[in-house]
Amino acid sequence: MADKLDEIMAWKRQEIAPLVREVSVDELSALHAELPPVPSFAQNLRRADGGLAVIAEIKRRSPSAGAIATGVDAPTQALRYQAAGADCLSVLTDHKYFGGTLDDLSSVTAGFALNPPAVPCLRKDFMVHPIQVRHAREAGASAILIIVRALSDADIALLYRSATAAGLDALFEVHTQPELDRAIAAEAKIIGVNNRDLAIFKTDLALSEQLIPGIPDGVIAVSESGIHTAADAARAKACGAHAVLVGESLMKAADPAALLQSFR
Numbered sequence: 291m292a293d294k295l296d297e298i299m300a301w302k303r304q305e306i307a308p309l310v311r312e313v314s315v316d317e318l319s320a321l322h323a324e325l326p327p328v329p330s331f332a333q334n335l336r337r338a339d340g341g342l343a344v345i346a347e348i349k350r351r352s353p354s355a356g357a358i359a360t361g362v363d364a365p366t367q368a369l370r371y372q373a374a375g376a377d378c379l380s381v382l383t384d385h386k387y388f389g390g391t392l393d394d395l396s397s398v399t400a401g402f403a404l405n406p407p408a409v410p411c412l413r414k415d416f417m418v419h420p421i422q423v424r425h426a427r428e429a430g431a432s433a434i435l436i437i438v439r440a441l442s443d444a445d446i447a448l449l450y451r452s453a454t455a456a457g458l459d460a461l462f463e464v465h466t467q468p469e470l471d472r473a474i475a476a477e478a479k480i481i482g483v484n485n486r487d488l489a490i491f492k493t494d495l496a497l498s499e500q501l502i503p504g505i506p507d508g509v510i511a512v513s514e515s516g517i518h519t520a521a522d523a524a525r526a527k528a529c530g531a532h533a534v535l536v537g538e539s540l541m542k543a544a545d546p547a548a549l550l551q552s553f554r
């Protein structure tokens with residue numbers, strides 16, 4: 291089967307080609323100093339009460355699920371998640387495959403400025419170049435995604451350095467033990483095990499059970515994808531996850547607050 295992730299990454303490089311220019315670490319540090327501060331993504335993933343933190347995702351559609359909630363207004367959904375007690379948000383900004391936009395992220399963070407407290411937001415997209423880090427910071431993100439499998443070690447190091455300079459955390463996404471080893475070698479502080487195989491789109495929580503115990507102490511562990519019930523969340527917590535990243539089930543929930551509370 292053709293690998294969907296390869297297809298998406300090739301598209302992403304094509305999509306951003308017209309925007310690409312040299313973006314230095316100094317430029318990103320200066321930008322960070324200039325812009326209003328953003329709330330810490332990492333900090334919110336460690337709950338004082340020891341409960342499982344929840345990263346609630348805004349996702350209209352996906353290659354695996356098809357339409358999820360195509361008509362949803364991002365800032366409205368963000369305030370619903372805020373009211374439901376989400377610790378962090380993940381906002382899809384890829385349009386072609388997930389129906390999101392960078393404007394969604396900007397309007398979510400602008401909405402929080404008017405309705406505090408701000409919930410830290412991950413820019414969920416396929417990062418390949420520091421210009422995307424700049425755009426993430428300008429849109430008010432607190433973190434970016436680094437998909438280990440899709441990037442060389444050199445690209446990972448550059449994106450991570452860029453994110454740090456811009457005052458952003460990085461969620462390293464892994465799916466295999468060698469990818470986890472690469473994330474650890476890159477000194478990732480937040481590692482997410484994606485239970486969904488990005489080549490074939492099947493989810494299996496056993497992957498978190500296999501890989502999360504190997505995430506070093508001091509690193510925040512996240513279980514991503516395929517979490518639908520309290521029992522799923524309990525499985526993630528039992529193997530050592532500090533947080534879960536949940537999209538589809540929260541997007542479709544009639545009562546997201548009740549579902550979110552049940553995950554803790």
Ligand SMILES: O=P(O)(O)OC[C@@H](O)[C@@H](O)c1c[nH]c2ccccc12
Nearest residue numbers: 484514515516517535536537538539
């Ligand atoms: O909708 P789910 O099964 O709860 O999954 C959420 C999230 O983990 C998933 O959207 C995701 C994980 N890694 C990604 C990378 C790109 C886009 C999307 C994703």
